[in-house]
Structure formats: structure tokens, C-alpha cells
Amino acid sequence: MKDRNKPTSVDIAHLAGVSQPTVSRALRESPLVSKETRLRVQKIARELNYKVDVNARNLRSQRTKTIALLLFEDKGEGECFINPFFLSMMGSITRACANHGYDLLVSFQQLSDDWNAEYEDANKADGIIFLGYGDYTTYIERISELDRQGAHFVTWGPVIEDQPGLFIGCNNEQGGHLAASHLIKLGHKRIAFLGDQSSDHPEFKERYQGYQRAHHEANIEAIPELCIDAHFSEESGYLATQKLLASKREFTAITCASDLIAIGAIKALRETGLRVPSDIAIVGFDDIPTAEHLAPSLTTIRQDTFAAGQALVDSVLMLVEEQDAKSLLLDTSLMVRDSCGSKL
Amino acid sequence: MKDRNKPTSVDIAHLAGVSQPTVSRALRESPLVSKETRLRVQKIARELNYKVDVNARNLRSQRTKTIALLLFEDKGEGECFINPFFLSMMGSITRACANHGYDLLVSFQQLSDDWNAEYEDANKADGIIFLGYGDYTTYIERISELDRQGAHFVTWGPVIEDQPGLFIGCNNEQGGHLAASHLIKLGHKRIAFLGDQSSDHPEFKERYQGYQRAHHEANIEAIPELCIDAHFSEESGYLATQKLLASKREFTAITCASDLIAIGAIKALRETGLRVPSDIAIVGFDDIPTAEHLAPSLTTIRQDTFAAGQALVDSVLMLVEEQDAKSLLLDTSLMVRDSCGSKL
DNA sequence: TTGTAAGCGTTATCAG
């Protein structure tokens, strides 16, 4: 049933009347081989439906032409839900790899797992891309080890001074600034911010710093009590908003550190009878596919997943080729939709 | 910079004072090895941070413990957009593979590409999962070849008699029936259907057959002129709806063959000044994450991506282990939301 | 331009 009797380069060598390394060379389009024999060899290979055995090739050449994508997550999250933002990233990374002729190995990991060595040490992949939201401090510990070992890897995340390894991320501070500025321009003065401010999630902290800078530039006081912790999920956005409402502090707009948070916030507001955008304006962050279809459609800060995926793959490949690569900050952009009303 | 000097089993054999195959056996927890030596070997391996080289292992054992996921698509689609339904599937497949201790290799393919053998023949993977919407007839031609070669693969798609290979899909007919029945129960009598009826997309055809059966059971005439071709995208749903409106035929509800089509339909209706659900009721198909956040939230037929991913992986692994596996039809379910109004 | 020989790091087979 399984006997597919795969032909080897030796078989082809036999049929073509050449040595086996010649076959190998011919199929790799090596210039060292004459056109004549190359064509002959290629013809036979095609007829036999011959494919190079990648394991043999990798073993010998010590390169795999494969990149590993490790999606990690906090242990808390449910079994089958992946943040749509990361799914989009995954799509664009897959495409970018294909464009470079690399395969992509995808894997979920818990932050607690031993991915230190799993991929590159086992020669499964030439390099690694890390993607996920997780406790930053724990994460840094893990990758310092990787860095010391000389592994080739890139992380999607906040770009901070003196991090070990290479990071690529969007300009979170700029994004936060864009969001708050937009609201301020619309006349809002009491703007809440929903997003975790612990050092575990520097992305969120940076977004808040942008929010602060926008206030500062407009000579408006950023009210610390209007900043409420929230993680990434809809659920946590919902809870944070309830907390905010319970505090009885006045506000006319909310800047959310992610679109999922914004979705939860809108739900909570609606349940209290508040309307978006007439009572409260909302800005999100990420621009997930759902954002434009929300009611009202969500004004948000877009992270360009297409550019991001490409940059991640480009960078990790540079590392693999032992070239220098630098951490990179990608621009964000404001997507104006219907969730923000004017107060002017 | 790169000199990580990976230890090999030979190194460990040396240090442990045993033969090299013994090391290999010990690390695989083979019962043939004494507890004593096993522990000694494992300790040293851990200290050196040794990992088995998968290429060497795969080459020798001719198994890769890897499944390939091939996402294919019509050439038409844009560069960076993947149907969210497939992204969800991708997530659940990734998880299911991990649970079985398999790695997942992900790749995009054009239907025109030569994926005939690429993965299994090159020993990149033990089995293949195919996922995508594409021209069914072309696809079948391609996989008959694969089937003849004895490859191990499963396809997500319509389950039809006498297909080559193994198919897993949702019960499209049942789903179509569920959707139309729901509308009929609400008092709708002139229900449109948006979805390609060519033999290129049997899933859509089956959904339409369910729609027809629902009409038949309720003694209502299914009006052929209200069935308009549409592919998978929002764009095509939008265009199909415009066509439907232009035909000036009366209808009070639309059954869409996918949620993206439904999104396009709602947009087109709204532009004409028609309201959902008060003027026109809408049912979708898939239950993509966006569906529940649409305005109004979309009543739709849910395909359980979690169960589907698991079934696909289970099945392909059965094939890999040369066990018999059968094509499988998964149940759909109706998600009642706000996009359907009553006509009673 | 081609051929020869060696070896990548495992696992399989057999003998002890």
C-alpha cells in the first residue's frame, strides 16, 4: 500500500550513465555541469517524479531552508482561541517565507515550555520567529539564554534599549499618540485608557506614553485615574470598562490598547445604556478584520501585518546568513471610522 | 558567532562509556536499556543540552513526525488576504498536531502549482492536509494522481461519492437546510440564495440542495431566479446582491453561502436603503469571528473549526499509520442572532 | 566538466 519506491539520485545516475554527484549537481542547476548532461538528468528525474530527500540534504548540508514560527501565549487563554491579529500575522509570515523559498514550521508553545533548544538545536529550522503576547520579563529571561547560545531568532514585540536579540514591532508610542491626538482634536478632554501598565506588557505601556504625550502637547491633563488595567481579551476590556463606570469618574472617550478590548468596552457601555459614539468615543488598536464591521465601525490604530510579516522573515533570514540585522520599528496609521464623535 | 558546537550521540557515548546506539536507545526510553545506563546517559545529555538531530533521525527512520498543511486558493484572490474561516481552521489544526506530538509545516499553494508530490516525496512530511476553496474539478484531477501514488492525505471539502482520497467536511446540505428552514419558520416565502452553483464548488451546490429541501418540506416553491452566483468574497456577495436587486424580483430574505458573502450583501442592501432585518433577513454560513459583531449580528450556520481540525489531523495520522480511515461529515449548527426578522 | 571517496548523525540489524 505504501510502497511508492521513491527513486534516488543513484537510480538516476544509473539511468543517465553518469556519477551520482553529477546528478545532484545537475538538479541544483550547478554551472559546473554541461548543458547536455543537465538536460538529460533533469528529463529522467522528471519522468521518475524524483524529489530530493530533504532530510538527507539537510543532514549533509546542515541547513534546513525552514523557519520555525513559535506562537506563545499566557497559560490563561482558552484552548482554541487565537488573537485574530496574530492569525493575520501568521498568514503574512507564511507568504513571506514562501517568497524566499523557505518552509514554515508552526508551533504553539506555552511560555513555560522548553523551546530554548527544541528547534534550532534539533536542526528543525535555521531560524525562529517568536510571536505572542506574554509576560515580557519571563520572556526576556528565556531568550537571553537563546541569545547566548547564538541562535538565530527575531521577536515580534516592543523595541526597547538593551534587549537581548532582535525585535521588530510597531511604533506603539506613535500609535498611542495618534489615537489620543485624534480624540483631542475632536474636542475630548477626559479620555480614558484601557490597557495593562505593568512591566509585563511594555507594548501597552508605550501606547500609554504616546497617549500622555498627546495630552501634554495639547496642554491637557492626562488623568491617571482614567487609566485602567486590561489585558488583550474582549472579556478583560468588558471588565475594565465596568470598573471604569463604577468609579463614577467622568469621561467622554476611551483609548483601548487593543481592538478586542474595544469590543468588550463597547459591550459594557451599551449594557449601561451609553451610546457609541454619541455618548462615548472609542479608539482601538490593531485593526483586526472585525474592526471595520463593528457597529459603529471602529476607529483604530492599524498595525500593518503585511509589512510586519515580511520584515520578520527578512530579518531572521539575514541572521541565518550571518549578516547584521537591526531591530526595526514599523509605523502605525490611524483608521478613521465611526466610533468617535466630535465634542466641538 | 555561529559555533554552537552541537554535541552528538557519539560525544555522549564517549562520556558515558557506552556504545553510541545505546545512547540513542536510552534517550528514546527503549526498554532494552538498563535503568542505570539510561539515567546516566540522560543526565549527560541534559547537561550538554543535547538534542537529537531530526534530519539524521528522519533520514534513517524514514518518518518525519511532521504533517504538511497546504492552503490553496484560486489565483484571483488578493495577495495578503486569507479567508478568516481558514485561519481559524489553521489554528485548530496547529493545536491538534501539537497534541499528537507532530510538527506542522504550513504552505500556500496556487492550484496551478506542482504540489503533487512535493511534500511527501521529498520526505518533508508523513502526510498532507489540504485546505482551501478552489475549482473542485481541477483539484480532483490533481489528487487522483496523488492517490495513485499512495500518498497520505486528507482534504477539507465536500464529501461526495467516488472521490479519490479521503475527505472531511461539514454537512453542507444539512447546513443549507437549517438556514432556509429557519427563515421559512419565521414566515419568509421568497428567499434568495447567494452562492456559485457550478460544479466547481460542490459545497455551495450542497448548501443550495438543503435550501431546496427545506422549501420542499414546507411546500413552498424555491424560485430559481432568486439563486445568484457568488464566490467566497465580500466583493462577490456585494455584486451578486446588486444583481439581485437589479432583477426587480421580490424577496424578503437571503441565504448566503458564506459569511463574507453575507457581509457584502448587507453592504449592498444598505446602500439601496434597505434595512436588515426589518426589510430583508440574512443568514450566513461559517460563523467566522466577525459574524457576531456585525450590525446586526449575523444569524449563521456554524462550522465547528475545532472539531474539524481535530478530525483532519486524526484522520491523516490514521493514514500515516496505515490504518483505515473513512471520510467524515461533521454536523453544522444554527447560530440565531439578529439578522433575521419575522414575517408573521 | 566529471568521477571518487568520505561523511553528515542517526536508527536498524544482528550477534554476543
Place this chain on the structure above:
DNA sequence: CTGATAACGCTTACAA
């Protein structure tokens, strides 16, 4: 239970 020896199918180095 353990060890010697031979593959797995390719690429590299060097010789012709």
C-alpha cells in the same frame, strides 16, 4: 541488556 557494523540519500572536497 549491549556492542559492532551497516545503512539512510545526499553534498563536499579533491582528484582526474
